[in-house]
Amino acid sequence: MYNSILRHDPNLSQRIEATLFLPTSVFQPKLAIMTTRKRSGSGSKRQLKEKVVQIYESFFKGEDPSLGNPNFWEELFLLKPKVSSLEAEIQKLNGEQLVALKENINTLFKHCIVTLGHEHHIRVVYALQTLCALIHSIYKKTSAEFGFDVINILMGFDVSDEMMQMLLDHCSNFLTGEYPTSLKALCLKLLLVLVTGTDNVSQNTLLEYLMVNIIFEALIQLLNEPANRAQHGHDAVLLLTLLVNYRKHESTNPYIVKLSILDDELALNGYGQVITSCLTDFCRQFMAQHMEPQSASWLSSLTNMVGNMFVSEEGGVRTQQIRANNAVLVALYEAVHLNRNFITTLAHTQTDTSAPPSPSNTLNSSQPTPDLSVPPIVDIFAQPSNLLVTFFQYCSIVMQDTKSEASVNNVKLCFLILTCISEDQYANSLMHDVSLVFKVQLHRLPMRHRKVAPDKASPSQPLASTLLDLLVEFIMSHMMKKLPMELYLHCVGVIHRVLCYQKRCRVRLNYQWKELWTALITLLKFLLANENHLAKKMNIFHLALQVVNIFNLFITYGDTFLPSPGSYDELYYELIRMHQVFDNLYSMALRYSTNDGEFKDNALRLTNSLINIRAIINHFSPKIEAWLASQGLSTPSEDQILDVVRKNYDSLTLKLQDSLDQYERYTEKPRHAAFFTAMVRSVVNDTRQNIDFASLELQTILQEFSSIS
Numbered sequence: 264m265y266n267s268i269l270r271h272d273p274n275l276s277q278r279i280e281a282t283l284f285l286p287t288s289v290f291q292p293k294l295a296i297m298t299t300r301k302r303s304g305s306g307s308k309r310q311l312k313e314k315v316v317q318i319y320e321s322f323f324k325g326e327d328p329s330l331g332n333p334n335f336w337e338e339l340f341l342l343k344p345k346v347s348s349l350e351a352e353i354q355k356l357n358g359e360q361l362v363a364l365k366e367n368i369n370t371l372f373k374h375c376i377v378t379l380g381h382e383h384h385i386r387v388v389y390a391l392q393t394l395c396a397l398i399h400s401i402y403k404k405t406s407a408e409f410g411f412d413v414i415n416i417l418m419g420f421d422v423s424d425e426m427m428q429m430l431l432d433h434c435s436n437f438l439t440g441e442y443p444t445s446l447k448a449l450c451l452k453l454l455l456v457l458v459t460g461t462d463n464v465s466q467n468t469l470l471e472y473l474m475v476n477i478i479f480e481a482l483i484q485l486l487n488e489p490a491n492r493a494q495h496g497h498d499a500v501l502l503l504t505l506l507v508n509y510r511k512h513e514s515t516n517p518y519i520v521k522l523s524i525l526d527d528e529l530a531l532n533g534y535g536q537v538i539t540s541c542l543t544d545f546c547r548q549f550m551a552q553h554m555e556p557q558s559a560s561w562l563s564s565l566t567n568m569v570g571n572m573f574v575s576e577e578g579g580v581r582t583q584q585i586r587a588n589n590a591v592l593v594a595l596y597e598a599v600h601l602n603r604n605f606i607t608t609l610a611h612t613q614t615d616t617s618a619p620p621s622p623s624n625t626l627n628s629s630q631p632t633p634d635l636s637v638p639p640i641v642d643i644f645a646q647p648s649n650l651l652v653t654f655f656q657y658c659s660i661v662m663q664d665t666k667s668e669a670s671v672n673n674v675k676l677c678f679l680i681l682t683c684i685s686e687d688q689y690a691n692s693l694m695h696d697v698s699l700v701f702k703v704q705l706h707r708l709p710m711r712h713r714k715v716a717p718d719k720a721s722p723s724q725p726l727a728s729t730l731l732d733l734l735v736e737f738i739m740s741h742m743m744k745k746l747p748m749e750l751y752l753h754c755v756g757v758i759h760r761v762l763c764y765q766k767r768c769r770v771r772l773n774y775q776w777k778e779l780w781t782a783l784i785t786l787l788k789f790l791l792a793n794e795n796h797l798a799k800k801m802n803i804f805h806l807a808l809q810v811v812n813i814f815n816l817f818i819t820y821g822d823t824f825l826p827s828p829g830s831y832d833e834l835y836y837e838l839i840r841m842h843q844v845f846d847n848l849y850s851m852a853l854r855y856s857t858n859d860g861e862f863k864d865n866a867l868r869l870t871n872s873l874i875n876i877r878a879i880i881n882h883f884s885p886k887i888e889a890w891l892a893s894q895g896l897s898t899p900s901e902d903q904i905l906d907v908v909r910k911n912y913d914s915l916t917l918k919l920q921d922s923l924d925q926y927e928r929y930t931e932k933p934r935h936a937a938f939f940t941a942m943v944r945s946v947v948n949d950t951r952q953n954i955d956f957a958s959l960e961l962q963t964i965l966q967e968f969s970s971i972s
Contacts, residue, residue: 320352391446496540542654695727703729776817786810787844845873854866
């Protein structure tokens with residue numbers, strides 16, 4: 264395996280032998296130099312210290328180990344870096360000592376970059392590992408109590424432009440050229456170390472160099488090629504996402520510009536496949552963990568349910584699993600938000616068998632292994648699928664839990680992505696296309712007031728129907744004293760946008776609209792029942808107004824998008840049947856609108872929005888009662904009520920309400936800017952903690968180089 268390297272340097276094996284620690288009698292004189300005495304409880308014992316560790320120690324004492332040895336730097340990068348020792352030496356130093364060692368650190372940094380152009384790949388890999396450890400350690404010191412500048416300590420201001428250009432040129436070359444997988448992987452790790460150096464990515468001054476020496480094309484090329492995407496897709500997408508978020512609202516960010524105009528179909532599909540693979544991984548693990556043997560009793564189900572109630576919210580595996588997907592969700596959000604061309608990939612059937620790795624290799628290492636004794640289930644992932652199908656299923660899982668802050672943030676991010684999708688004309692056309700039907704397994708939360716059958720995939724239907732099913736499920740399963748108000752507003756907002764598209768394009772979706780109406784009326788009932796508690800903490804009138812306006816949209820324009828006249832009749836039937844809810848809602852809103860309270864204006868708008876619903880109730884109720892009296896009936900059937908409704912449409916007078924089909928277009932700034940800053944900070948912290956840039960073994964590296972040669 265050494266042949267290809269020895270062809271370039273016949274003396275390489277002797278040089279490696281001379282520099283690596285080998286515990287044999289042949290090298291005993293050298294070992295005597297590399298030993299220190301350490302006492303243990305059993306007496307004196309020799310503790311052997313590797314040569315590279317001795318070099319680090321002398322280096323950070325201010326010494327110059329290269330004096331008298333012109334081959335020092337070439338020999339140093341034949342020694343496998345001891346990352347933990349290098350970091351330990353830097354962490355020992357205080358601020359003054361580190362500044363005093365600036366010249367030595369600058370020299371080490373410079374020679375690492377120069378070595379990246381060496382013909383021997385082992386030296387290149389070890390130089391990269393040294394750079395990772397050095398930069399990572401200096402960042403850790405700057406994030407502590409010391410105020411010195413990382414650029415000055417690492418390379419010096421006077422040569423920083425030149426050094427960073429050389430570094431990033433080498434990185435682009437490694438990522439785009441015919442180089443081993445291990446070298447590309449380590450190069451990406453180095454870039455992640457650079458990008459995640461500070462908690463707030465916008466405060467990372469080193470990223471200014473990446474704004475000048477742009478690596479966008481190199482990352483996109485990785486996503487273009489199936490083999491590279493399978494190995495490096497996740498890291499490439501993660502890097503792009505973090506770079507897009509660098510000072511995104513403060514200055515022109517070239518990565519935002521390039522991502523927004525990217526029209527390379529292969530690259531966009533590759534980007535989407537990375538996200539799909541990660542979310543699919545999460546869904547598979549969830550299904551494996553929640554499947555029980557068919558013989559499991561109700562007692563075991565109850566035991567599992569009770570046990571789950573006491574799992575730690577913030578520190579449990581579930582929270583870590585959810586946090587691990589924040590990175591790909593932010594990546595999905597940025598693509599949907601910035602790039603209109605990416606919308607075409609949402610419904611693109613995934614056929615590439617080179618599935619990219621999920622973040623489980625770095626962020627989900629603590630996940631339990633699925634129980635192989637569990638009977639297999641129907642694998643919906645084996646069926647034709649796409650990013651939207653996977654994303655809807657993922658949402659149905661994470662939306663079950665809104666108890667922890669991490670979960671709420673993840674669900675909010677999902678709703679913001681759905682908001683962007685539901686505002687896009689082309690995305691809506693895809694979701695409403697009756698020729699694009701999919702089976703999507705939506706998971707439902709077990710609750711006391713309903714029985715949930717074993718999870719089954721929905722029937723083949725347009726994705727718009729699946730989206731509405733998802734939103735109805737969220738409405739029905741989160742009515743709690745600690746009401747997630749913001750999430751409900753996002754949920755209702757997505758419903759409104761979908762209906763506006765249907766009204767505007769006269770699309771008649773064959774959907775069970777009664778389920779949506781029932782969910783919305785149930786939500787109003789909950790707000791009324793918990794008025795005293797909720798009205799003290801949040802603006803329930805704004806949410807109620809959004810719900811009522813959805814009903815007004817159906818009343819005013821339902822004839823343009825409901826699938827049949829019968830559906831319109833059923834709407835009126837539900838409004839009349841549940842008239843007490845709307846009567847009580849009007850009374851509550853009227854009461855608050857006449858007081859000088861905090862929500863007076865919202866309550867007044869709510870009373871005005873109920874005018875048509877109250878007109879329908881007041882118009883049909885007497886006619887139904889009169890018909891019942893004439894027939895001598897007390898319990899009419901639904902068909903009999905519907906017949907009365909149909910015969911009395913002509914005498915009904917409604918008021919035309921303005922702007923029912925209008926909504927405020929989504930913008931990130933200023934309303935959600937702080938949220939995304941916090942989400943990106945979370946992604947940065949998780950990524951930084953899980954970067955492993957010392958994992959490459961010499962054996963693996965040599966094998967890869969030999970195969971390429």
